[in-house]
Amino acid sequence: MEKLKVRNLSKEFTVHTRGGIKIQGYQNINFEVKKGEFLSLYGPSGMGKSSVLKALYRTYTTTSGDIIFTKENGDSINIATCDESTMLDLRKNEIGYVSQFLKVLPRIGAVDVVAQPLIDKGEDEKSAKEAAKELLSYLGIKEELFNVSPLTFSGGEQQRVNIAKGIIAPKSVLLLDEPTASLDHSNTMKVIQRLQKIKADGVAMIGIFHDLEAMEAISDKVFDIKEKRYADSH
Numbered sequence: 583m584e585k586l587k588v589r590n591l592s593k594e595f596t597v598h599t600r601g602g603i604k605i606q607g608y609q610n611i612n613f614e615v616k617k618g619e620f621l622s623l624y625g626p627s628g629m630g631k632s633s634v635l636k637a638l639y640r641t642y643t644t645t646s647g648d649i650i651f652t653k654e655n656g657d658s659i660n661i662a663t664c665d666e667s668t669m670l671d672l673r674k675n676e677i678g679y680v681s682q683f684l685k686v687l688p689r690i691g692a693v694d695v696v697a698q699p700l701i702d703k704g705e706d707e708k709s710a711k712e713a714a715k716e717l718l719s720y721l722g723i724k725e726e727l728f729n730v731s732p733l734t735f736s737g738g739e740q741q742r743v744n745i746a747k748g749i750i751a752p753k754s755v756l757l758l759d760e761p762t763a764s765l766d767h768s769n770t771m772k773v774i775q776r777l778q779k780i781k782a783d784g785v786a787m788i789g790i791f792h793d794l795e796a797m798e799a800i801s802d803k804v805f806d807i808k809e810k811r812y813a814d815s816h
């Protein structure tokens with residue numbers, strides 16, 4: 583079953599603070615991703631990879647085209663055009679988004695930050711914290727940092743906390759916008775291994791990676807945003 587289907591998607595930005603000048607985001611994008619499949623968006627800087635991903639989460643609106651999300655019961659929703667309350671519901675229950683940057687409130691320790699999505703899902707606090715500790719350890723976060731606010735962490739540590747928070751309680755679709763951008767290769771590959779598990783659990787994923795080995799390792803399909811087609815080897 584196609585989980586997410588993108589049809590003839592185009593975006594033109596209008597910069598109102600600059601007299602309404604138009605900037606081409608991306609044009610005529612078509613791809614689809616099934617349950618348990620990983621699609622990577624690939625292409626030169628500025629071609630619109632991040633903007634497409636933001637359209638799927640509707641951080642950005644779409645100029646034209648459709649983004650069809652199919653629910654478990656077979657009903658479908660067009661993310662490009664649905665109302666805001668439907669979108670809020672999709673973000674809460676179906677679609678997760680992990681960026682490069684950690685956004686957290688001050689004075690909350692790393693374990694609590696990472697445990698929260700599980701608690702929100704209904705898991706009890708104790709087992710949620712255990713799972714958070716396990717994931718943080720797996721990603722190489724020192725135990726002495728567990729109860730410290732990630733706001734004082736290094737860039738790479740913050741990014742690992744961000745990934746942990748983003749993948750601990752996956753929904754049915756996971757969007758990843760260069761989540762490993764400032765990690766070294768070995769930490770990146772650890773993240774990839776966890777993503778393999780999530781994929782095996784049936785989550786549909788769309789991601790952007792700069793590390794091509796990581797991209798190859800996780801991807802079932804690669805969509806070349808410049809050529810507007812799937813890359814040949816996939």
Ligand SMILES: Nc1ncnc2c1ncn2[C@@H]1O[C@H](COP(=O)(O)OP(=O)(O)OP(=O)(O)O)[C@@H](O)[C@H]1O
Pocket residue numbers: 595596597605606607625626627628629630631632633634
């Ligand atoms: N909010 C915005 N307002 C105006 N233009 C924007 C906005 N967001 C993105 N753009 C433009 O859209 C184009 C695509 O940007 P985008 O960030 O999607 O590219 P990308 O392929 O992800 O690049 P990179 O690999 O460098 O991250 C760029 O020309 C960018 O300047």
